[in-house]
Amino acid sequence: MIQYNYKLNWSAEDQGFEDKLNKIFQTLCMRPASKQANAIFIQLSFHNMGMGMAEKIREKIREFLPRAVVAGMTEMLFTPEGTTSYVRINCSFFQNAKVRLLEYDGVPENFGKLGLEMGQKVAAMQDVRAAMVMGVMAPKLSKFIDNFVVGNENVVVFGAIAGMYEDAIDAAEETALSSSLFSVDPGNKEANQFILGSAPMAHGLAVVLFSGQKLSVRADYTLGWKPLGKEMTITETMGQCGISKLDDMPAVDIYRHYLKVVPDENFLQNIAEFPMVIDRNDCLIARVPPGFDEEGRIFFTGDVRVGEKVRLSYAVLEDFLHETELASEKMSQFAPEALFLNICGSRGLFLQEKAQLETIYYQRSANQLNACSGTGEIYCYQGHGGILNCALVAVGFREGSSKSALTVYDEPMEEAANAPVRLSARVAAFLEAVTKELEETNQELRNMATETEKSSIDKYRFLSSVSRDIAEPLQTVIEMDLRVQRESKEPHIRAYAKESRIAGRKVYRVIQRIFDFLAMEAGHFKLNEGEYRMDHLLDSLRAELAESAGAKGIALEFQLEGDVPSVLYGDELRLRQLLINLLGNGVKYTQQGSVVLGIKAEKTGAAETELHISVKDTGIGMTEEQMAELQKILDMNVDVTNTTLNDTGIGISVTQRILKMMGSGLSIRSRLGEGSELSFALRQRVLSWIPLRQEADNLERVEQEETETISPEELAETWEALREIADAQEKESLDYMLETLTGYSLPEREAALLLELQAAAKEENWDLIQKLVQ
Known part of the structure; x- marks a missing residue:
């Protein structure tokens, strides 16, 4: 296996762009690896280029390398490079492995169903080692990923998401965002957001499958941010990727409270260094909201779920880079022959001029690697991961037997014992100490809460038993008072029984209230x-x-x-x-x-x-x-x-x-x-x-006797309700309405329609039902 990487800047005025493309593809054709390869994979990364130009590049590949499997996407850049236009061409020649492409053009009606169908195809194939997924951002893309990995737990699923945030809101959930990713990548345009398979797709999915008995794959997920402060609970969401409330507070107020950041045009830049993190399936997943609205809701490029616990996080630049360097060293021990990086653009916001260092670390073991920055990363392996944010995902490929590890790392220089400690290191040490103490305090509080809950349950069990012991004989007393009131012929005795029964009912209601209160306190209600x-x-x-x-x-x-x-x-x-x-x-x-x-x-x-x-x-x-x-x-x-x-x-x-x-x-x-x-x-x-x-x-009760007639007004209201139930396809409500109508004497036409409706309801033929109720 061998990998080659090219970057070609583009401008509309560049008349020689096509000649440069021809030269690159001619060079790839002449490579010995091209003649010997069992499979060829070309990944294209675009920035600020339209779908028309992407189609021309795709046709060039068909002309020069017709066997190649091609996939690509537009990039999101938050660095000074974001104003440029280019295409990055990365070509990998596989000696023994196979490369296949699955794709879907358009917006799936059911993301989960599509994920299950594609996942089943992959599970039926032999020796699939990895799947690269590229998709245009959609709020339900996580459902595709969740179902795609079922049965493919040992397949490394990785990739990235293309597209701006505006495409992530369901049509039924439209809201005016006061901030977006457009403001931080002005070099890109909404019309230039697409993925590429056999052709450019404004919406869709491209899945590249890598398989082979001798194909080895290593995947690393690096975050770099560390949780800080107290846990908060997502108490209300909007759609798949919006948080309305955190701890029942407007979500955007969390940044105002902890960071003194107000929602304005600089919102994303001000919070990028403090992502929210979610512990999901034993994997720490970060989320940075590129958008907010006037209601105080915040929106992400990945899914969020009610009930999940989130915390803000922080990072120290030197430690952040050191974590990436350690991960790249582990990858070097694997000795990859081809390497693919998916790096979140928000890391560039944090690292600024040092953003290129992360790629450089990995280039020391694979200098022709491909690095792509999307609006979200994808990583799933053995039940961990999902759609990520703020992450770096590195996936290395190697064919054949294991090779010697590369030795490209120098031993770090040890600082003198009396050297001054940098401010960032001191701040990091302080935050880690405070966070550790907070965790210990939280654990103590959780233990106390557990003891309190146990005490409440014991109290509930005891008092509920006592309440029942009081309530049962009291109910007997009330019933006896009622019998005395009915059977006695003496007015004063009946009056006594009545007063006793009224008082008994009051006591009985008080006992019920106490019992319910205790049940709620114990969480049994x-x-x-x-x-x-x-x-x-x-x-x-x-x-x-x-x-x-x-x-x-x-x-x-x-x-x-x-x-x-x-x-x-x-x-x-x-x-x-x-x-x-x-x-x-x-x-x-x-x-x-x-x-x-x-x-x-x-x-x-x-x-x-x-x-x-x-x-x-x-x-x-x-x-x-x-x-x-x-x-x-x-x-x-x-x-x-x-x-x-x-x-x-x-x-x-x-x-x-x-x-x-x-x-x-x-x-x-x-x-x-x-x-x-x-x-x-x-x-x-x-x-x-x-x-x-x-x-x-x-x-006056509306009794449903067999011979009772129904007024024209009630019949009209009932038929209108049936139309709405049919449109909503509410099976239980439809059955009840039809059963109710059988108890009335209906006009001849409506009676005939009722019989047809009952037959259609048994078959759940909603098209016919909707026609009949019209």
């Missing part, structure tokens, strides 16, 4: 979703609270606004518990007037609605001090005093925590002497859009 009927839920609320409200002479009213769906999918038990808590508090603190439950439904999708629920009372209201204490509970402030957590406090705390698990939160408005209003919004899936009806404050 979970939602259990399922189908439920809204009319049944409201009936149970009325039955639970009507007696205690009536005993105080308070009106308990239910008011519906809009078309509230009759059948929903969610956690009915927890929703009922929320409303019992809020309505119960309203009854408790209202001496006269009313407690009103209001429900308004707002359609948000083909099978989804947002319920706006409020509980308004005419009770005593709250002072500003009481509102402040209650707000602490809503914020779940750990410093809330125990005196605040009375019956009402526990109920509000449990309510807020349940709502947070449901993706909502409680809002409170109150004035002393004027009552209170508590409200929240809750998204629920809809299984039947047939609405509940309200007449004179009485809820």
Whole structure:
């Protein structure tokens, strides 16, 4: 195997450019290795050159070296060289190995599926040792890589990403970036971003496969940055490659807080020396955001995931370069015959005028290597890696038996014992010491948290057992009171039983609140979703609270606004518990007037609605001090005093925590002497859009009897809902709607369509379903 490297500058005015190309390819044709090679691989690297010129170069290769497998991409440069235009031609002649090309032109409809299909092809081939992947940046490219490596864990997968950040945002997630990679590589243009396979591709993938029994491959991944400071959790993302929130704070504020960097036109240059790092699959992966938007979100050239832990990192220039030098020395021991480097352009931002040193280190063992800088690097081997950033990936090839290691390194000079220590070394030592101490402190805190959690679980288990021991006989007492009230003919005995039953129910609800509070503290509280009927839920609320409200002479009213769906999918038990808590508090603190439950439904999708629920009372209201204490509970402030957590406090705390698990939160408005209003919004899936009806404050259930007819208005609403469900392809919602319609007497045309819809639904023929519902 032998490798040759050429660089040819280009300008539109250079009339001799084609002659220079001819000379290079003629020289390669005349090489003895060209005649003896079993396979030829040519990698092209472009900067500030259009696809038309790339196609001409590709045709020249077909003319002179028709056997050659060709792949290439545009480069991203953050150095002074970024204003130049050139093509780098790197040719490798393989004596025994085979080189093959897989490619995909365009944007795949399903990146994961394409990765699996290509990966299966590679796994079926013999002796594949390495795969070079080049792709134009896309937010779902990580899905391709994740699936491509399945079954190919022992294949070195490496490469780079071409393209600017603007191509990385899904069409459904368009946002105006206030910063981009264009600002740091003005020599490049958006129209000049492409990869090359058999032809230039504005979007697509090129995968070059290297195989052979005698082919040896060594791959090294060098980062150079070290984690610093505390871990932060990604709590909200946008698409595949954007972070909206870190520790529930706007992501861009992290740089403002730790580095005093504001998001402006110099954002990328100011933060490039402090990448975020993620520990993923035992591999430290860096991320530098080249873009941000006005919402405080930051965007990367690689994927990010909710729940991942990230930290800022730092590097000292001398140590950074020394790590690269050590990696290059290890590569020299492998004695590569061909060497490929993928170097992130952000390393050039950090190293500045010393950026070329990283390439020079590796050139000492392979002086004709090819170095390519993209907007992201690819490295996967034996389950480690992925789409990288800020990295240097070196992949060496060798055919035949092992050769003697090259001896190109001089022993480093030892500094005198009394030599002054450089400032950068002192800063590095200080940061490492602080980071180590922080890690030790964090470990101590984690151990304390583990002990606290164990204590909470033990407390939960003990008190939950006690709560059950109290709740079970109490429930028996309540049932006995009800029997006494029904069977006794003496008014005063019945009155005693009624008061006893009301008090027993209050105690029972308090026990339930305490039990839920403890379960949440121990982390054992979970939602259990399922189908439920809204009319049944409201009936149970009325039955639970009507007696205690009536005993105080308070009106308990239910008011519906809009078309509230009759059948929903969610956690009915927890929703009922929320409303019992809020309505119960309203009854408790209202001496006269009313407690009103209001429900308004707002359609948000083909099978989804947002319920706006409020509980308004005419009770005593709250002072500003009481509102402040209650707000602490809503914020779940750990410093809330125990005196605040009375019956009402526990109920509000449990309510807020349940709502947070449901993706909502409680809002409170109150004035002393004027009552209170508590409200929240809750998204629920809809299984039947047939609405509940309200007449004179009485809820009329829509019973689905076989002989019941359906009004034209309800039929029109139902058919509109079916159209939206068909467009969204919601199978469960469609089945429920069709089952519901079978309970009605339908007009002849709609009845015939219903039969056809049921048949199409069984086959899940969505094209036919969409035609029928029109």
